[in-house]
Amino acid sequence: MKKSLFQALLLILIFAGIFYGLSQVNWMKLFRVEKVTDALEKQLGDMVWSDMDKKSIESGPEYKKLDSVLNAICKGNGLNRDEIKLHLMEDAEVNAFALPDHHMVVYTGLIKEAKSNDEIAGVLAHEIAHMELKHVMKKLVKQIGYSILISITTGDAGGEVIKEVLGILTSSAYDRSLEKDADLKAVEYLKNAKLDVKAFADFLYRLGEENEGAVPLTWISTHPDPKERAKYILKEGQVTRD
Amino acid sequence: MKEQNFSYVPDEQELEKASNGYIMSLVAVVVGLPLPVINLLATFVFFLANRRSTYFVRWHCTQALLSQFSLFLVNTVGFWWTLSVLFREDVEISNPYIAYIATVLCFNIGELVLTIYTAIKTRKGEHISWWFYGPLTNLICKS
Secondary structure, three states: OHHHHHHHHHHHHHHHHHHHHHHOOOHHHHOOHHHHHHHHHHHHHHHHHHHOOOOEEOOOHHHHHHHHHHHHHHHHHOOOHHHOEEEEEOOOOOOEEEEOOOEEEEEHHHHHHOOOHHHHHHHHHHHHHHHHOOHHHHHHHHHOOHHHHHHHHOOOOOHHHHHHHHHHHHHOOOOHHHHHHHHHHHHHHHHHOOOOHHHHHHHHHHHHHHOOOOOOOHHHHOOOOHHHHHHHHHHHHOOOOO | OEEEOOOOOOOHHHHHHHHHHHHHHHHHHHHHOOOHHHHHHHHHHHHHHOOOOOHHHHHHHHHHHHHHHHHHHHHHHHHHHHHHHHHOOOOOOOHHHHHHHHHHHHHHHHHHHHHHHHHHHHHOOOEEEOOOHHHHHHHHOOO
16 A cells, blocks of 8 residues: 555656646747737737727827826836837727737727826726737637637638728637736736826726717626726725726 | 466457456547546456456456546546646646646556557467556456
8 A cells, every 4th residue: 555655656756747848838938929919919810900990199288298108107117118109099989999910099088088198008008908918818728719810811702801900809808817917917016117006996886887889898798797886996096096 | 467377278259358358448548638537447247247257357347447447536636637738727837737737648658568468468378467557456356
């Protein structure tokens, strides 16, 4: 019996040892997974963006406001501002989303709904977090599939697939845990940039209350419960709501 | 793994049945490669069917079942991890995942080779006792 127990333990140790040894190999680098995904993301970003039928507003007070908030977040967190392609679009919908290759789209409806720059900063920080944590490609790979994404870039897939990609990124939330990760990362960005975390929570809370109104609050309705999000954002930011 | 003397000399029919205990897990590989439970189920069903058989047959069916069971445990982890990688947005391909799958693959190939070898030897009338599984079978399977 003792011998069998010793052998069982040894077998487990052999398995664990092989697993540990193989874990030390950088398979992702060996199989060039990250390099291929980065190249794919760049191509997809350009294709999806060029497929959007709305015109981007590149100047005016609303764009300047958005740009200054984005600059503040990037500066406070050592992020490369030039990497983020900011697009403001004329649309009453309260929405903002990230596309592959750091394209960030914000609708004018969201700017109008926000009462302060700090409220906008919360949304931008959340979208930057999705980009930096590579959530955009993770979501696309899971929902569309790696091979179909590659076939888009090689021209083998039709325009319908690009529209599907766009639909997924503009009007559906990420996995619940990814949304929470993005919220918590956003809090970190806001704190580093010395921006008001409470304003972000307040904005979510207010949008949650207004969700039944005439203007579609896509950014809220597609995401997890805004009040619950506001709670953990305040907790992470260690501030209290009035 | 070593060849040992059995307590009696089994007849031709026993040798065939005992060898089939190992073959069952191999047949199931073809059907249930992505589903780790199939191999175990096939071996378990064969074990049940022969639980009142002679000592030699029961002994080898038990050894085959025990080896399949431990393989089932590590394969199940790999199976659910793979499903998570495929369908969950918060789980992605990583170095530990590839390392685990490679480890499981090594163990499966090793077990497959041993199973084929033991099935052939058992059919020839040689009593093969595996390292760890043999002594464990001795503890479970009584004459």
